[in-house]
Amino acid sequence: MPDLDPAADGPDVGARLRDLRRRQGMSARALADTLGISPSAVSQIERGVLQPSVSRLIAITDALGVPLAAVFEASAPDRDGAGTDAGFALQRAEHSSTVELDSGVTFRRLSPGPSPGIDYFESCYPPGASAHSETELFRHDGYEVGTMISGELTIDFEQERVVLRPGDAISFSCARPHRIHNTSAAPAVAQWLIVHPPR
Template sequence: MDQLGQRLKAIRLRAGVSLRELARQADVSPSLVSQIENGKSQPSVATLYAMSQLLNVSIDELFEDESPEAPVAAARNRGTPNGTASSNGRMDPVHAWRPTEYANRVSVVHPSHRPSLAMAEGVMWERLAATPEHGVNFMKITYAPGATSSDGDHLSIHDGYEYGFVVAGEVEITVGDEVFLLRQGESLGFDSSIPHVLRNPGPAQFEGVWFVHGRAH
């Protein structure tokens, strides 16, 4: 989480946006932005989306590769020297987990090497595969019992579409004026430019596989 805050601060400074101005436009307090940047607090999903849009950075650029080394994936393609793919060595965070030799073709991520984002309310995003297409996120999302993607009235709004599949538990998804309760094995897709919020209403942890397509502007 410290790395996420540091990265947000670096992006803000590079964009020439003051802390107070970012807070004003994101409709949060300056103290909250300061706490997030210093790793003392975690943003909600809605706040993270709002900040990323205001700073013109995509969510996939915020993922942190925390592992010391990326795993070497076994390759099955003929013509690959020695039958193994080159190691995904540590790279610039923007290009984390993008295979060097097969940049546009293959992305293999071991469970113990998933870049992740921890947010408020017990929400965790884990990237399942990298892609050279910046506006695409393929993730495992986890919500603790009672966790929600929104803090107060701040619903998520961003360009593109979301597609989700419930792996375990249940999730309540509000899209505009409609509310959907999804349980294990169920799925949905929706236009994410419509205000929306995810909430885990159950007593057990919710886990889902999520595909988000569309760069936040």
């Protein structure tokens, strides 16, 4: 699998994906068939031997019918006791949940609680990192809105290339083939909102 590399130290993404798969009542073989990879590759991801790329992670959550936010560990309760029982959700900075993926790309959940139909997160792409290691473009469910915070990110579409710099914003259908990568010498940080179609 060209877009799967040995896992790095970090949150146990694989165990969380295995739990989500089991909750959906899907076998590892069925998931592998949906993704077009081997059951062994699914097993290695779930055991933490391989860390998924951004595109593989999104493909898995799409196949399971769960939002990307479901991958993040549940946040610790707020120390002040504020939460959904109080009519709002609050997440303190020290309880922010981050996952590390292939190529050192990190995702940090920004939404403090469940946000049905919406994934809101921050990504950090180290220099040279890509949403997946292949040069092909990929697509997934939803509609994406992104804002650059620092550094530069390049998005390749079928007929054009867009370079995002701090303060730039972009929106596009995730069904449009694309590839996100960092061709600069500095880390690239962006905030993303993915709006999912009703299931």
